[in-house]
Amino acid sequence: MQQLLSEEIIKKYFKTIVKCPLFQNLGESELLGYLHNARVIVKEYRKNDFIALSGDPMEGIGVILEGSALLTRENVMGQRVIMANLEASAMFGEALLFSKQALWPATIKAMKASKIMFIPLETFIQTLPDCQQCQTKILSNLLEDLSEKAMILTKKVHYLTLKGMREKIFAYLTDIYTVQHSEELKLPHNREQMAEVLNVSRTALSRELGRLRDEGIIDIQGRSVSLLDLSVITEFGFNNN
Known part of the structure; x- marks a missing residue:
C-alpha cells in the first residue's frame, strides 16, 4: 500500500x-x-x-x-x-x-x-x-x-565471450581494479558467487586461481586479492578488446 x-x-x-x-x-x-x-x-x-x-x-x-x-x-x-x-x-x-x-x-x-x-x-x-x-x-x-x-551488462556479456577460464578471471579482476584503483582488491563476491558471475564451475575456478597464485600473478586470501603482475591481468579488460 x-x-x-x-x-x-x-x-x-x-x-x-x-x-x-x-x-x-x-x-x-x-x-x-x-x-x-x-x-x-x-x-x-x-x-x-x-x-x-x-x-x-x-x-x-x-x-x-x-x-x-x-x-x-x-x-x-x-x-x-x-x-x-x-x-x-x-x-x-x-x-x-x-x-x-x-x-x-x-x-x-x-x-x-x-x-x-x-x-x-x-x-x-x-x-x-x-x-x-x-x-x-x-x-x-x-x-x-x-x-x-547498461555498461555493466555489456561487461557481463564480455565475460561470456571470453572462452578461457584465465581470461574470464583477468577480465573480472580488471573491472574491479578499474573501480577500486588499487592493486590490493577486495572482491565483492565469495568464490561461489564469483563462479556464478563468470558462468563457470566453482571447482574449475578455484583450480585456476590456485595456478595464478603459484605462478606469482596474484596472491589471494579469501576475498582479498593482490595483483602482482598487472600488465598480464589487464590484457583482457573490457576496454582492451
Missing part, C-alpha cells in the same frame, strides 16, 4: 537514502521535501525471503534502506547467474519503470533481514508539491544510472 514516509523512517534512514544514486546532487532540503511528499511502499523481509520472483509484477524502483540482497537469474540450463549484489542505499528495478510489461525479469533474495522502499511510477510522473526541480534532478540521476547499468 502506497503511503507517505513517517518522520521516524525518514530520520532513521536519511543517511542511507541520501547515498542512493537516485538522489545524488540533491540538497538536504530538496530531498526532505521529496520524501515528505512522495507516496512509496515500505516492506520488511527476513533473511532468505524472496523480495521479488521472476515474472512477478513490479511495484516500483526498490531502494534498500537496511540489509542486503542478491539479484539472480537462471539460464536455460538451470544454472543460477548472479546479476548484482545489492547493499544498503542500492536501487534496483529502474530499467522496468517505464516498461509496458513491468514484470521482474530476475529473482531478488534478501541475504539478511532487510527493509526496502519501493518508489512507484506515479511518483516520477506526477508533479509533487514544491518539488518540480528536485524531480527533474531525480529523473536525470535515473537516466545516468541506467547508462551505467
